[in-house]
Amino acid sequence: MVFYGLRKFARELGLEIQSGVAYGIYERYAVSMWEGNGYKAFNISAKFEDDLCKKMEMELMELEANYRRVAYIRFIEGVLEARFVDNPGTMKQFRNCFFNVLSVLDEYEIPDADICPKCGLPMYGQGVWSLFKLYGRKSCLYTHEHCAAAMEREVNRQIEWDRQHPMSKEEFIESMMEIHGDESLEELELALLFWLPHMNF
Numbered sequence: 001m002v003f004y005g006l007r008k009f010a011r012e013l014g015l016e017i018q019s020g021v022a023y024g025i026y027e028r029y030a031v032s033m034w035e036g037n038g039y040k041a042f043n044i045s046a047k048f049e050d051d052l053c054k055k056m057e058m059e060l061m062e063l064e065a066n067y068r069r070v071a072y073i074r075f076i077e078g079v080l081e082a083r084f085v086d087n088p089g090t091m092k093q094f095r096n097c098f099f100n101v102l103s104v105l106d107e108y109e110i111p112d113a114d115i116c117p118k119c120g121l122p123m124y125g126q127g128v129w130s131l132f133k134l135y136g137r138k139s140c141l142y143t144h145e146h147c148a149a150a151m152e153r154e155v156n157r158q159i160e161w162d163r164q165h166p167m168s169k170e171e172f173i174e175s176m177m178e179i180h181g182d183e184s185l186e187e188l189e190l191a192l193l194f195w196l197p198h199m200n201f
């Protein structure tokens, strides 16, 4: 959904609002914003290279610390997502943080929105926006039409696989520990905090 405060901000940026998501190209970035049960979020999709993400992550973590309402600012599956706990006053932090994140990105050589985040080739203005939903999480991407179709097949395969291989809560936590085992306990906690509400155990 996109309610009043977020809607107003999205309009200021010149974003379109459709299917409960605001999206568009702002400056040179493909951005989208939405809100849900108790949170607001924005994401930026671009062709982010892994080593660049690692470098930016340190700066983004410092940013997180400046905003009490920020739950996290992270690269998830190659998309930069910032999520905020929704309370009175969140919108102000959301705005400020959005511009701060863009100025961090500006310091690095991020390909502009016309470069497809999936295949890395230019789209010559022919990109399409698509909304993916996996584990109840929305992700809005600006890509080639055929790249979006390939991603949709991938997502559907994943959903089908999950349906056929149901996991208990314990198994899920165990698998998260495997994924985040070499990182800090804090990372694991953050990951669980993020994923657990979206799982159907």
Ligand SMILES: [Zn+2]
Binding pocket: 116, 117, 118, 119, 120, 121, 143, 144, 147
């Ligand atoms: Zn592509």
